[in-house]
Amino acid sequence: MTFTDDAHRVTDALAAYAAAARERRCPVILQEPLARLVEDLQLERLVVEGGLTGERLSRFMDRYLSATTRLLHPRYLAHQVAVSHPSGALASLVDGFTNNAMAIYEMGPPAAAIEFFLINRLLSAVGWRQATTGSSPAGTAPSGGGVLTHGGSLANLTALVAARTRIAPEVWQDGNPGDLAVMAPAEAHYSVARAVGILGMGSRSVYPLASDENGVVMPDRLPEILRRIRSEGRRVVALVANACSTAAGLYDPLAEIGSFCRGNDIWFHVDGAHGAAALLSERYRHLLEGVEQADSLTWDAHKLMRTPTLCAALLVRDGRNLDNAFQQEASYIFHDKNQPGVDFIHRTVECTKAGLGLKWFAVLSSMGERGMASYVESRFDLARKAYRYLQGLPEFECPAVPEANILCFRLNGDDRRQLAVRDRLIADGDFYISTSVFRGRRHLRLVFMNPDTDMDDVRALADRIRQLLSDGGADR
Ligand SMILES: Cc1ncc(COP(=O)(O)O)c(C=O)c1O
Secondary structure, three states, rough: HHHHHHHHHHHHHHHHHHHHHHOOOOOOOOOOOOHHHHOOOOOOHHHHOOOOOHHHHHHHHHHHHOOOOOOOOOOOOOOOOOOOOOHHHHHHHHHHHHOOOOOOHHHHHHHHHHHHHHHHHHHHHHOOOOOOOHHHHHOOOOOOEEEEEEEEEHHHHHHHHHHHHHHOOHHHHHHHOOOOOEEEEEOOOOHHHHHHHHHHHHHHHHEEEEOOOOOEOOOHHHHHHHHHHHOOEEEEEEEEEEOOOOOOOOOOOOOHHHHHHHOEEEEEEEEOOHHHHHHOOOOOHHOOHHHHHHHHHEOOOOOOOOOOOOOOOEEEHHHHHHOOOOOOOOOOOOOOOOOOOOOOHHHHOOOOOOOOHHHHEEEEEEEEHHHHHHHHHHHHHHHHHHHHHHHHOOOEEEOOOOOEEEEEEEEEEOOOHHHHHHHHHHHHOOEEEEEEEEEEEEEEEEEEEOOOHHHHHHHHHHHHHHHHHOOOOOOO
């Protein structure tokens, strides 16, 4: 049968690709020119003739995989994208095959059940009440809620939509009132500013929070910013904090920020897209101390939770805020129905929504929550070891002790030099690292996502960079 035969071909190709990458027998990155790839992959011929199956499929897979960037390679140290667990990849296949767009229950009851279950599991990890399938009994604290989204950017947008509806529900009829503000650190991920823009509030409505030299929010400076906002006649939609920041992986002091927000009735959104996974670890959970005071939390699975892209959660302490966030009608899906489950559609920007929970659940249930916690701990530990090692070498300077699995460092010289080193490493294909601006200067940046990366890889990277420095390869 074509499907099973083709599936075997694909899995055989993937297994060979994975083995070569894990054993460091191939470059981690190799950027071939686009035109050559279009040609070599025979894209035009294949779309005209069809028939991508059997031997043709095997040839296509081999060429495709030969040119692709290998996250499974232990020297993939560049970005916050997960090295997906094979069980998650199989779940992606199942989701793609069944295509159960489960935002309405009838389109995929098991996928919806998994999303409901996962959200509750995550709510418990935060310390919030679990959601129920009906409304909470009168007099009890509200139950939490959540939804899985295609990524953290959408989760952040959804959080701000919910926060805005809470203080200005009239926006859905009248548009923006023009007096709204968002408080956010300059170190916030760009998706926050983008969400504010999409909400039609404009960049002048974002008030940056005062931060220390590492970009970490200084909570004692919050009152003065709030006074300024209020003296300008504005209302605060939400205050956003990082757990952790994108550039250097540092956590804002959530407990102090949280009590400021509670005291001033401000919606507190924690962007934990990268670092919320530390909540699973007994050793690192303290980095998010106070998160339970937040109103909403973004938590990506396709970053530190080994889940294939895309998969993120937006969690809220009071589920009603998310249930009421959007206010549209669509007669073909939004109507009274008698069903033994719940819909998620009213909580998301998306209409068609993949069964995202299956991937996340598959990974979690393969590794177990304790296995996931030790993975997170091992990557955080490795960043600390790498910091101590690089700090001990005269050519390198690491400005901040890492808190998560992200490490920034610099070589003597200007910003161009840091970029030149990265360009050279990538062109050679032996190491794949990124850069970011930290403390106003460009740094080289390592993100330890791959479970197989170890200190030998870090030492080999340092040796390679020192060699580039001595032979002039670090200068353009
Ligand atoms: C702190 C933070 N928030 C949000 C995002 C965006 O998440 P996504 O890439 O899932 O849209 C990122 C991505 O790096 C991030 O680091």
